[in-house]
Amino acid sequence: METSSLEKPQARTVLRYPSTDTLRRRQQHNRGHVSIADLSIRFGQDANAHIAVQNFNLTIEPGEFVCLLGPSGCGKSTVMNALAGFIKASQGNVQLDGKTVEKPGPDRGMVFQQHSLLPWKTVLENVAFGPLMTGATKSQAESLARTFLEVVGLSAYAERFPNTLSGGMQQRVGIARALANYPSVLLMDEPFGALDAQTRHMMQENLLEIWSEFRNTVLFVTHDIDEAVYLADRVIVMSAAPGRLIEDIRIDLPRPRTEDVYSDPAFISIKQRCLKLIRDETMKAFAQQNQA
Amino acid sequence: MRTKATPAPALVLQGDEIAAGFTTSGRPHAAADTAAAMPINSANDSAIPALHSRPAAIKKWFQQKGRHIAVRIFAIILAAGLWQAASANEWNFLLNFENIPTPVTVGNEFVEQLQNPTFYTHLGVSIKRILIAYVLAALLGIFLGVLMGRYAVVEDIFIPYIEILRPIPAVAWIPLSILMLPTEESSIIFITFLGALFPIVLNTLHGVEQTPSTLVRAARSFGASDRAILWHVIIPGAMPSIVAGLAIGMGVAWFSLLAGEIISGQYGIGYFTWTSYQMVEYPHIIIGMLMIGALGTTSTALVKLAAKPLLRWQSDKGSR
Numbered sequence: 001m002e003t004s005s006l007e008k009p010q011a012r013t014v015l016r017y018p019s020t021d022t023l024r025r026r027q028q029h030n031r032g033h034v035s036i037a038d039l040s041i042r043f044g045q046d047a048n049a050h051i052a053v054q055n056f057n058l059t060i061e062p063g064e065f066v067c068l069l070g071p072s073g074c075g076k077s078t079v080m081n082a083l084a085g086f087i088k089a090s091q092g093n094v095q096l097d098g099k100t101v102e103k104p105g106p107d108r109g110m111v112f113q114q115h116s117l118l119p120w121k122t123v124l125e126n127v128a129f130g131p132l133m134t135g136a137t138k139s140q141a142e143s144l145a146r147t148f149l150e151v152v153g154l155s156a157y158a159e160r161f162p163n164t165l166s167g168g169m170q171q172r173v174g175i176a177r178a179l180a181n182y183p184s185v186l187l188m189d190e191p192f193g194a195l196d197a198q199t200r201h202m203m204q205e206n207l208l209e210i211w212s213e214f215r216n217t218v219l220f221v222t223h224d225i226d227e228a229v230y231l232a233d234r235v236i237v238m239s240a241a242p243g244r245l246i247e248d249i250r251i252d253l254p255r256p257r258t259e260d261v262y263s264d265p266a267f268i269s270i271k272q273r274c275l276k277l278i279r280d281e282t283m284k285a286f287a288q289q290n291q292a
Numbered sequence: 293m294r295t296k297a298t299p300a301p302a303l304v305l306q307g308d309e310i311a312a313g314f315t316t317s318g319r320p321h322a323a324a325d326t327a328a329a330m331p332i333n334s335a336n337d338s339a340i341p342a343l344h345s346r347p348a349a350i351k352k353w354f355q356q357k358g359r360h361i362a363v364r365i366f367a368i369i370l371a372a373g374l375w376q377a378a379s380a381n382e383w384n385f386l387l388n389f390e391n392i393p394t395p396v397t398v399g400n401e402f403v404e405q406l407q408n409p410t411f412y413t414h415l416g417v418s419i420k421r422i423l424i425a426y427v428l429a430a431l432l433g434i435f436l437g438v439l440m441g442r443y444a445v446v447e448d449i450f451i452p453y454i455e456i457l458r459p460i461p462a463v464a465w466i467p468l469s470i471l472m473l474p475t476e477e478s479s480i481i482f483i484t485f486l487g488a489l490f491p492i493v494l495n496t497l498h499g500v501e502q503t504p505s506t507l508v509r510a511a512r513s514f515g516a517s518d519r520a521i522l523w524h525v526i527i528p529g530a531m532p533s534i535v536a537g538l539a540i541g542m543g544v545a546w547f548s549l550l551a552g553e554i555i556s557g558q559y560g561i562g563y564f565t566w567t568s569y570q571m572v573e574y575p576h577i578i579i580g581m582l583m584i585g586a587l588g589t590t591s592t593a594l595v596k597l598a599a600k601p602l603l604r605w606q607s608d609k610g611s612r
Contacts, residue, residue: 084513106515116510120528120605129524130514161605181514 031097032184032217034060034083038092040242041078051242052078056092058236058245060185065211065218067228067235069274071282075243076221080187083219084108097184106134109178109216111188116174117162123173124149124158130181141180148176151210168199175210185217192227201259204230208257225274229267230257237277240285247277393575401575415583417559418549421477422591425484426545430538433489437496437534438527447497458490462548466555480552480560487548488541495537499530532606535599542595546588561587 039056042049052075060066068076081087082094085104094101096108109130110116117126127145128138136144149155152172162170171191178186192200204227211218222228228235229251237247249270253261261267372395377383379394393401405411440447462483469479503526511525527534553562565580 086509086513104509104513106513108513110510110513112506112510115504116506118507118511118525118528120531121524129511129516133511133515133517133520163605177514 030062032060032062033097034058034185034217034219035095036079036083036092037095039079039082039089039094040091041075041082041087042090053082054242054244056243056245058248060217060219060234062217063215065231065233066220067232068219068221068238069225069228069235069278070223070238070243071240071278071285072223073285074238074240074281076223076238077189078243079238080189080219080221083185084110084187106130106181107184109181109183109186111171111174111178111186111191113190114167114170114194117170117177119162122159122161123154123165126162126173127177127180130177134181144180145176148180149173151179151213152176152206166199167195168203171195171203172206175207179210179214179216183216185219188218188220190221190223193222193224200227205258207231208255212256225271225278226262229253229270229274230261235270235274237274238281240281240288246281247273249273391574393578398575398578402579405576405579411564414559414561414564415587417557418553418561418587421481421484421549421553421560422545425481425549426488426542429485429488429492429541429545433492433537433541434496434534437493437537438500438522438530440493440497441500441530442522442526450493454490454493457486458494462487462551463555466552470556476556480549480557483552484545484549488545491540491544492534492537495533495540496530499533499537500526502533503529528602531599531602535596535603538595538599539592542592543588546584546591550584 036056036058039053040051041053042051044050056075056079058066058079068079070076078087082089083096083101085101085108101108104110117123118129121129124142124145127148128141131141131144132138146155146158149158152175154169154172154176157165157169157173162173165173174191192203195203208231220228220231232251235249235251236245237249238244239246251270253264253266375389375392376394376396378387378389379392381389383389436446436450440450465483465486466479469482470476473479473482507525507529508521511521516524549560550562550565553560554566557563561580561583565577565584568574568576568580
């Protein structure tokens with residue numbers, strides 16, 4: 001009785017804070033399976049209701065990198081927020097690893113658009129925050145944070161405050177913070193949208209490199225076609241509001257992908273297909289707005 | 293361990309380092325500080341440049357800071373000089389200086405008062421009242437402000453009281469507090485407490501309501517409980533506003549204390565000032581006033597100084 005109560009918390013700690021090797025093993029155990037079935041999301045009531053997402057279906061296999069692409073206001077972020085647990089489904093169901101999503105949780109690592117680091121915490125404290133909140137001791141959380149800061153190449157900035165870093169560095173801290181909880185799925189909501197073009201390219205390469213090491217499931221929201229095609233295994237093109245899935249494009253471009261991909265004929269043809277789909281949808285959206 | 297060291301992340305780092313360098317050394321003060329400090333450091337390495345760099349460093353310091361300090365000291369000396377001239381010549385046009393002692397007289401009286409134990413009793417009593425009232429106001433004010441910011445019901449309950457009671461000046465509270473509270477001492481502390489309370493409550497409330505919802509969402513998504521969000525997100529986010537409220541509250545506390553002390557009580561710097569008028573000890577009026585000013589400024593500065601470590605993340609930003 002006494003011995004078991006002593007051993008129990010230790011066993012839990014080990015289970016929660018695995019080494020990178022354990023994580024890799026766990027990844028093979030099909031962690032990060034996303035299933036969105038017949039999802040509709042309405043805002044407001046009855047006559048004033050705005051349908052943001054309609055009959056949306058999507059299944060993501062563990063370890064897949066999926067981009068949600070669509071014109072602005074099409075409900076891409078709404079789908080992501082439903083998976084994050086911030087928004088309730090009006091109809092249908094969102095599942096992660098067989099469990100219905102009901103509220104936000106550390107099994108989904110969020111990377112926000114910008115300004116989501118806690119400005120009063122140092123870079124290290126920001127990354128350690130997730131582990132600390134999910135039961136790690138202070139020293140465990142700190143050593144985890146140092147590991148992930150190394151992954152994103154910011155070890156030298158551990159003691160700095162976020163507002164002394166550039167936008168690109170802040171987003172890398174954001175990625176480290178999301179990874180530090182060993183999430184089943186990484187949810188990225190236009191994380192590079194606010195960065196200048198040069199930094200954005202570097203961040204994309206950087207992200208792919210980090211991902212190649214962890215192979216988490218990633219759901220990445222963007223309205224940038226180049227970005228979506230460059231990063232993803234699958235690009236999900238969404239319609240103008242209400243958001244529906246109109247095309248699921250598999251990107252079979254070889255990895256690791258470098259700048260050369262941009263001039264690959266396969267890349268260009270996929271890009272043009274996306275461009276046409278998005279343009280048609282944007283035109284539809286304009287027509288809707290003009291009618292209204 | 294990371295085995296692949298591709299040039300890509302290194303490149304990003306470089307670009308970002310340059311950008312980061314801009315943000316930190318871009319602020320004029322930091323740049324000036326290092327520029328001023330550098331010649332002194334290099335002076336230790338070789339003796340020859342010391343001849344040139346030391347005066348250069350002093351010159352730089354004067355241009356950055358010394359000049360402002362010099363102007364400020366000069367402004368005070370100028371005012372004291374004008375006052376001396378007006379009092380000594382019994383100036384009586386628009387303002388009447390006939391009954392006003394000269395700064396020299398006030399200075400002499402002040403030195404005398406410093407040897408008088410009663411003077412210290414007055415100061416001590418005032419400081420004690422401020423301490424009790426202010427600590428109570430800070431604790432209750434922050435507590436109430438956070439609750440009001442977090443729960444609409446609490447805000448709805450307390451806001452009407454605050455809006456009605458806040459504009460009532462401390463002096464107007466004196467009769468009622470004498471009637472309601474057991475001792476004169478407790479009425480003075482109560483009035484001081486009320487004065488400090490309102491700015492602290494309202495600033496805390498404002499700060500809590502200003503906390504960006506993105507940060508709360510982010511914290512929640514990383515597994516933070518409601519309590520953790522309060523301690524790690526809401527309160528630190530409201531801290532600049534809370535500190536502003538605490539600083540304003542300290543000023544108002546002195547203001548209110550003086551009102552209380554002038555009308556009732558047997559000790560205190562306000563009592564000292566007012567009785568000096570009644571006893572025709574005019575230099576003491578000015579000593580009392582200047583002591584109030586000095587104590588008010590010092591205590592507000594102490595509040596800000598004490599709060600500085602909590603706002604370190606802000607001051608590192610470089611902008612004021």
